[in-house]
Amino acid sequence: MTKRSRASVFLPWIVPICLLGAWFWVCRTGIVPTYLLPDPMDIGKSALVYLFGEVGSAPYAGRFVADLSASTGRVAMGFAAAVVFGIPMGVVSGRVPIVRSLLGTTVNGLRSVPGISWLPLAMVWFGVGMKTTVFLVALASFFPVYVNTAIGAGNVDFILYQVGATMGVGRIRGVFDILLPAAMPQIMSGLRLGLGTSWAYLVLGELTGVPFGLGALIMDARMMGRIDMIIVGIVVIAAMGRLSDLLLSSAMRFFFRSARRMA
């Protein structure tokens, strides 16, 4: 057991460390020019300036806080909208065949449209910036939340309702105390997939030109020819995606025993 857990602490870092080593090697030997792929040390320095530098002391210095709070706010709003619509609609279409047939074709049709095709329309509807980004995030993360919730709710063993019914559990309590906990593993997957998608569409929305945000940082850096800052942006987004996934899972586990014990 301890051997295995020690290995599981160590294992996930092998691949990143090897990749980093290869990167160093490629830059130091000069196979790839640094204007295409900067040296990791230079990126580290740029990252430090971006994260902790005094605002205005250098280009991008200290912008991290402003970028992060802008982006986090957009993800939170868009993802919240997806959850607010996705879970109730998923539950209803998972349990009510009429609703399922009513919504199925439409939702699956829309789902197959790549999110990026909504960008031009969203820009016409909402203009450039905040609203477009939130719309794209909400739209894209709605589908995984909805689809997984519907599958989870649809698969809940009928006998659990029968047990509830014979114990005098009413409809409302049945939904909250039987259906949702029983469907929790799928709901969790839907939420996690949805949140991952949120970060992807955040960047897409922010590419359209907003003053602050992690996507804006990447786009701005491209125009300035700061490849190092593009890579810093990518790493920050990856870290935020992973961190938000961890936070989501722990929050769900903290608040719901069904998430704690089954998912």
Next chain:
Amino acid sequence: MSRLNGTGPAALSVRGVCKTFLEKGGELDVLSDVSFDIEKGELVCVLGPSGCGKSTLLKIVAGLESPDRGDVSVDGRIVSGPGRDRCVVFQEDALFPWLTVAENVAFGAKGRMAKSELRSEVKRHLEMTGLSRFADYLPREISGGMKQRVALARVLILKPKVLLMDEPFGALDAQTREAMQELLLSLIEDHSYTVMFITHDVGEAAAIADRVIVMDRSPGRIKAFLSTDGLDPTEVRSELRSIMKDR
């Protein structure tokens, strides 16, 4: 052995129940004019081969299915739909997997009594069913026999007027099944529960029943009643076997 008191309405009364299912190519008579009473404190086994409609009968009594004709009454009042006066112990594992043993037992009684009373009731029912040590285990961490003890405890806490058991020990190994039968009998001894117990196992019916209702299939109907009063289990078994063979 008889616990009949003979006064007042029967604890459970089933009158002229018929049920037909639509099958491809025609109708299937699952139950045809089934009538019987179960008195307070009586353990009645409904014994029959698979396909005799005994599980459908239990579902109708539980209110999970409605009969095409006939009615079911508890303490003289006709019932429709499921209710806490008729709780079911199902054959398969029907515990809530996200709740611990104690939480499963508390589930139905929650919100119907004060917190402190609920706590002591849960504790008492865990003790009664020999589950005290397993209070904080999750269903996936305990054995099949233990799960059925939980299934029993979580309905006993509701003090149902009639306890409906749908082959509750059918999936257990012989030794565990015997232990569960003994547990059920000792609980009935102490608390005089009224039980309708579905089984296809002659030995089980002979071991626990005060009275056996033998059913036949196509159409599902009652073939015979057998009171076990004054008979030992071996005699009951051979009686039941000859009733079932005789067509």
